[in-house]
Amino acid sequence: MSQAEAMQAEVTRTVSPLWTFGLLRSELVTTFRRWRTLALLAVLAGVPILVGIAVRIETSDGSSVGGPPGAGPAFIAQITNNGLFLVFTALAATLPFFLPMAIGVIAGDAIAGEANAGTLRYLLVAPAGRSRLLLTKYATVMAFCLVATLVVAVSALTVGALLFPLGDLTTISGTRISFAEGLGRALLIALIVAASLVGVAALGVFVSTLTNSGIAAMATTVGLLITVQILDQIPQLHAIHPYFFSHYWLSFADLMREPVYWDDLLKNLGLQAVYAGVFGSAAWARFTAKDVTA
Amino acid sequence: MAPYGSDDSTMTEEADDRYTGRRKAARYVVPVAVVGVAAATIGLVPAIADSGDPDLPEITAQQLIDRIAESDVQELSGTVKISTDLGLPDLGGLESSLGSGAMGESGDGSSADPSAKLMELASGTHTLRVAADGPDRQKLSLLENAAEYSLIHNGKDVWGYDSQSNEVFHGTAEEQKDEQRDVPATPKDMTEEALKAVDDTTSVTVDGTAQVAGRDAYRLLIKPKQSGTTVGAITVAVDAKTGMPLKFTLTPASGGAAVIDAGFTQVSFAKPAASTFDFSPPKGAKVTEEGEMTAPEEHTERAAPKSEDELAKDFEGLKVIGEGWNSVATFDTGGEGIPSGSEVGGDFGGFLDSLGDKVTGKFGSGTVFQTRLVNALVTEDGKLYVGAVTKDALVKAADSGK
Numbered sequence: 001m002s003q004a005e006a007m008q009a010e011v012t013r014t015v016s017p018l019w020t021f022g023l024l025r026s027e028l029v030t031t032f033r034r035w036r037t038l039a040l041l042a043v044l045a046g047v048p049i050l051v052g053i054a055v056r057i058e059t060s061d062g063s064s065v066g067g068p069p070g071a072g073p074a075f076i077a078q079i080t081n082n083g084l085f086l087v088f089t090a091l092a093a094t095l096p097f098f099l100p101m102a103i104g105v106i107a108g109d110a111i112a113g114e115a116n117a118g119t120l121r122y123l124l125v126a127p128a129g130r131s132r133l134l135l136t137k138y139a140t141v142m143a144f145c146l147v148a149t150l151v152v153a154v155s156a157l158t159v160g161a162l163l164f165p166l167g168d169l170t171t172i173s174g175t176r177i178s179f180a181e182g183l184g185r186a187l188l189i190a191l192i193v194a195a196s197l198v199g200v201a202a203l204g205v206f207v208s209t210l211t212n213s214g215i216a217a218m219a220t221t222v223g224l225l226i227t228v229q230i231l232d233q234i235p236q237l238h239a240i241h242p243y244f245f246s247h248y249w250l251s252f253a254d255l256m257r258e259p260v261y262w263d264d265l266l267k268n269l270g271l272q273a274v275y276a277g278v279f280g281s282a283a284w285a286r287f288t289a290k291d292v293t294a
Numbered sequence: 295m296a297p298y299g300s301d302d303s304t305m306t307e308e309a310d311d312r313y314t315g316r317r318k319a320a321r322y323v324v325p326v327a328v329v330g331v332a333a334a335t336i337g338l339v340p341a342i343a344d345s346g347d348p349d350l351p352e353i354t355a356q357q358l359i360d361r362i363a364e365s366d367v368q369e370l371s372g373t374v375k376i377s378t379d380l381g382l383p384d385l386g387g388l389e390s391s392l393g394s395g396a397m398g399e400s401g402d403g404s405s406a407d408p409s410a411k412l413m414e415l416a417s418g419t420h421t422l423r424v425a426a427d428g429p430d431r432q433k434l435s436l437l438e439n440a441a442e443y444s445l446i447h448n449g450k451d452v453w454g455y456d457s458q459s460n461e462v463f464h465g466t467a468e469e470q471k472d473e474q475r476d477v478p479a480t481p482k483d484m485t486e487e488a489l490k491a492v493d494d495t496t497s498v499t500v501d502g503t504a505q506v507a508g509r510d511a512y513r514l515l516i517k518p519k520q521s522g523t524t525v526g527a528i529t530v531a532v533d534a535k536t537g538m539p540l541k542f543t544l545t546p547a548s549g550g551a552a553v554i555d556a557g558f559t560q561v562s563f564a565k566p567a568a569s570t571f572d573f574s575p576p577k578g579a580k581v582t583e584e585g586e587m588t589a590p591e592e593h594t595e596r597a598a599p600k601s602e603d604e605l606a607k608d609f610e611g612l613k614v615i616g617e618g619w620n621s622v623a624t625f626d627t628g629g630e631g632i633p634s635g636s637e638v639g640g641d642f643g644g645f646l647d648s649l650g651d652k653v654t655g656k657f658g659s660g661t662v663f664q665t666r667l668v669n670a671l672v673t674e675d676g677k678l679y680v681g682a683v684t685k686d687a688l689v690k691a692a693d694s695g696k
Contacts, residue, residue: 074440077460080578092440170576172457173423173435174444175569253440258570261373261423261437274332282325289318 023128027140031106037144040102041151047098048090048156055079055086056163074253075172082169083160084179087186088256090156091149091193095249099148099193100200100225106144107204108218110137111287115212121292130288134205138280141201142194149194153186175258185255192252196268199245199275200225206283209290242267245275347503348510350534355498358514358532362485365537371425371570372507372561374480378417379551380665407463407582408445408454421559424480425566430467433570448571455573462575465584481556485530485539488516495520495618506531506540507558518619522687523547524667525619536563546666547684553667615679615691622681622691653685657692 031037051073059080073093078085111134114120123133160166169182177185204221211217228244231237241247248268254261353361414420414436423435436443441458447467454463501515511531518525524547531541541557575581615622650661653671660673662685671679671688679692 077458078576081460081576165577167577170455170457172440172442174442174446174453174455174457174573176572176574250440257435257437257442261421274328277328277332278325281328282322285318285321285324289321 023126023132023136024139027136028143031140031144032147037106040105041148044094044098044102044148044152045155047094048086048152048159051076051090051093052079052086052156052159052163074250075256078170079160079164081165082182083162083164083166084157084169084182084186086160086164087153087156088189088253090152091189091252092250094152095193095196095252096229096246097225099145099152100197100246101222102148103141103145103197103201104204104221104225105218107141107201108208108221109214110141110205111208111283112211112217113208113214115292116214124292131284134209134284134287138202138205138283141205142198145197145201146191146194149190149197153190157186171258172253172256173258177258189252189255192255192265192268193249195272196249196252197272199272199279202276202279202283203245206279206286209283209287212293243271245271247271346505348505348534350503350510350512353500353512355500355514358500358512359489359498361537362489362514362530362532362539367426367536367538367563368428369426369565370538370561370563371566372423372558374422374424374556375419375559376415376422376554376556377419377552378415378554380417380553380667408452408465422480425570427566427568427571431571433566444573446571446573448573451573453573453575455575455579460576460579462579462581463584464575464581481530481539481542481558484542484554484556485532488528488530488542488544493618495620501529503534504531504541506533507561509540509561510534511540520618520620522683522690523619524669524682524684531557544667548666550666615694616681616683616687620681620683620687620691622679622683622688624677624679624691626677651685653689655689655693657689660692662688 055076073089075085075088075092079089111120114123124130126133128136166179168176168178170176200221203224204217207220207224208214208217211220225246228246232241232244232247248264248271251264251268254263254265421437423433423437425433430447430449432447434445438458441456443457444453444455446453446455450467452465452467454465455461456463495518497517497519499515499517501513504511504513511533514530514532516528516530526545526547526549529541529543529545530539532538533540540561542554543552543557544554545552613624615624650663650672653660653662657677658673658675660671660677663670663672664685668680668682669685669688671685671692673679673692677692679688681688681691683691
């Protein structure tokens with residue numbers, strides 16, 4: 001009920017343009033204080049730790065990472081050269097499933113969860129308007145995308161720095177860049193990965209406006225995610241693959257080429273913008289016209 | 295009604311309901327419109343960007359060929375897209391799994407071996423990056439999913455770096471030269487190969503102009519005059535300013551999609567950064583020196599590449615029948631030939647039969663293996679006939695060679 005209380009406190013204030021930020025702040029605080037959110041972030045932070053320790057143990061006798069070439073997440077062979085590569089490996093390992101699943105849980109819960117708990121109508125009592133409430137919810141989900149990605153990246157960087165050497169790194173094109181530039185690219189990659197999740201976040205918020213059950217919205221979003229990931233693997237459907245939100249996700253690796261190969265990166269960002277536009281406006285159409293009974 | 299959602303309208307309840315009903319439906323126009331705008335953008339932008347064929351001064355085919363020959367582009371960097379469709383089943387995955395299985399056991403092979411890696415170009419669509427700065431510094435990178443294979447020639451060193459397996463191959467330039475020439479990867483290499491074949495059996499014309507990678511280009515059309523070859527036509531787009539071939543397309547006589555389509559999608563004739571050609575093996579990478587590569591060849595599991603090598607050794611006994619586009623290479627493999635399916639029997643025999651067609655002629659009988667471009671006839675007495683010719687022409691060549 002904390003957000004309802006927060007809302008009531010806010011209502012007493014006069015409406016100002018900054019009001020939206022008050023709403024956003026209270027949304028952010030509510031979301032990031034939930035045990036569920038913290039548990040999701042803890043799981044995400046655990047992935048790089050597992051990968052790092054596994055690679056460290058396997059290569060402790062001086063051998064390279066085993067298995068046939070191409071097995072395992074991208075960049076895994078380079079981790080032993082440079083701990084910074086653990087950031088890229090961890091993002092490549094979490095992006096196909098862990099990250100979007102966490103987003104699906106938060107996004108699916110955004111509207112339907114409030115409706116489920118009976119708090120949605122209290123939120124709407126506040127003179128914010130439905131569009132603004134929806135926008136705030138979406139902004140909160142996107143903030144979670146960014147925080148979740150950064151949690152993975154920072155955890156990976158810490159583990160990488162503890163277990164492996166750092167220093168100048170070799171790009172996948174074979175050229176060398178300084179560690180500072182490598183860090184810059186890691187940050188850029190984290191931002192691109194966060195932006196890659198914008199589409200699935202919009203989809204989740206839209207699904208969330210369709211139902212009054214938070215669980216149903218989360219399950220639908222995660223189910224859609226799995227379906228799309230499976231369809232993206234079926235070669236016979238290659239004609240429609242470029243339209244799947246997950247199709248260009250791993251293009252963030254192109255930032256590690258020298259010079260950077262932008263084609264797929266830009267396609268990915270464009271596709272995410274289209275998904276955000278389509279499902280964001282569909283969520284708006286649905287939510288602003290919906291009868292809120294709970 | 296929701297707590298929020300009432301407006302200042304003074305209409306009656308009923309009219310209000312109908313109004314809001316229509317207004318509710320109208321909201322869904324927005325997402326539909328977004329889809330429409332996105333679809334239109336995807337569909338229209340390339341059409342607008344394609345400003346049609348450029349106007350260039352007339353030029354004869356001979357002048358254009360001379361211009362290609364004179365072309366002296368020393369510095370360039372760009373992206374090349376190569377699509378190859380030989381009509382072979384996609385063996386890419388199978389091949390690499392066989393290869394890695396063998397390598398995993400022997401532990402001696404290197405996935406950074408350039409000759410093995412560049413053979414991947416033989417099927418599917420690939421994106422390459424090329425950079426060159428004079429005769430001593432070149433770089434060729436094969437872009438893969440979240441990985442890259444780079445072949446860097448800098449001075450006397452030739453480095454191969456496979457980022458996926460973090461393996462490095464090191465050789466020296468002199469020894470590498472021939473090997474690199476085996477696999478033409480850029481439109482320029484391919485054009486040179488094609489122009490070698492130009493003689494009186496070929497018609498060469500200039501077929502208008504085109505725009506390739508944002509540059510104005512002439513289209514050179516190379517067509518065999520003879521019948522019996524599987525080559526339909528070769529089109530080369532030649533950059534009007536530098537005479538550099540930018541796009542190479544080979545269409546089969548049987549029609550359909552191009553067998554080879556290689557072209558720059560982006561090209562720049564500026565000097566690439568010097569750091570592009572600098573390479574030192576990353577810490578922890580496995581470095582294989584040239585000459586250490588023989589071990590996996592002896593491995594029995596790599597039966598297919600091995601037999602290819604053996605065939606290559608037999609190239610000394612190579613004879614060419616016919617001329618121009620209809621030339622058929624023939625040599626005696628010295629072996630028993632490929633047994634027919636019935637001889638082998640069982641499932642494997644059926645598999646062999648399904649790969650080729652049985653043919654008979656004056657030469658005896660044999661099996662024809664067909665692709666969309668190159669056909670091969672293996673006779674039962676172990677002779678091999680290979681050429682970019684039709685099945686009938688192959689049989690005729692075998693008859694005459696008898």
